[in-house]
Amino acid sequence: MKCRTCGRPAVINMRQHKLALCADHYLDWFVRQTERTIRKYRMFTPEERILVAVSGGKDSLALWDVLLRLGYHADGLYIDLGIDAGLDYSHQSRSKAEAFAAAHPETRLIIVDIPATYGESIPQVAARTLRGRQRPCSVCGLVKRHEMNRVALEEGYDVLATGHNLDDEVAVLFGNTMQWKVGYLRRQGPVLPADAQGLARKVKPLCRFYERETAAYALLRGIDYIYDECPFSKGATSLRYKALLAQMEHRSPGAKLHFYIHFLKAREEGLFCPEEQTRPPMHPCERCGQPTTAPGLCAFCRLWVRKEEAGG
């Protein structure tokens, strides 16, 4: 198979795009497509300051790398969750993020150490709370969302960028569609606008890339990312959905991309009523000030207050 651009041997074939490319032209293509997505969805401008949430994995480090190559002012945020599980997982992933930052001295890496800041690791919080015992990933997601928003606002960033790829987005879309979670469907998209009540703008510049494409970019760029899965993700619903969707994609190349793109189009054309008509009023959390749907404490602060009440 030859590169469509130069005729040299291709290193990747993307059946969904009917496109095979060599390493050099693939990397060019990836950067151009990212820029196109940023502009198409009006994610941010070259003047704005971007905070990239990095996990040490392929997607977030690839995103940070591309944004820097495109000349954006992009700093990184790593949240150390204190996950060990016999793999030293957080330490390993943190070292990948730190190594990337060290190789790019023009950027800054902000680190939030959850156990050092709040006194407990994510596995400890998960074991202590009903929410966490049922679904540890739920606690992890809650903590990460809260901390990403807090740091973005406190440090004065214009936008928070995450490395979600098309497979992530389609797995979430599939799950929410299967259960007709309209509130989530209404909010899913490449951009979540800032909220005057205290939510930073969130963007997903890699949302149109297949996970295989972000992995290829990271490999071809020589980005050293953490290869192991989070030990808590074993059996995760999103992985089951991804496996199902991969079967569909194998039989119908492009199926995932079409599912996502047509969902966005349908939403734009009014599939759901506007969020402001149904969204409950938001209240500032009494403790941290971030917006929450019910008066009192937000879900994040409730995690820690229970620990304090128990004398922890």
Next chain:
Amino acid sequence: MDKVIRVRFRDRTWTFDRKMTVKRLLEEVGLLPENVLVLRNGTMVTEDQHLYPGDEVKIVAVISGG
């Protein structure tokens, strides 16, 4: 020692003693091409490429979750 194609994927290893395409290899080990990237002697290759005895092949999983 006879030359073989040595294939690594996560903590698993396979060996094959005959020439085959990447596509055939993935079928043999039961992986979907959509879920992996294949490196032959350190270089990424497409499914139509041939693997020969003596090649070192690494299959990289690309799906993450959580």
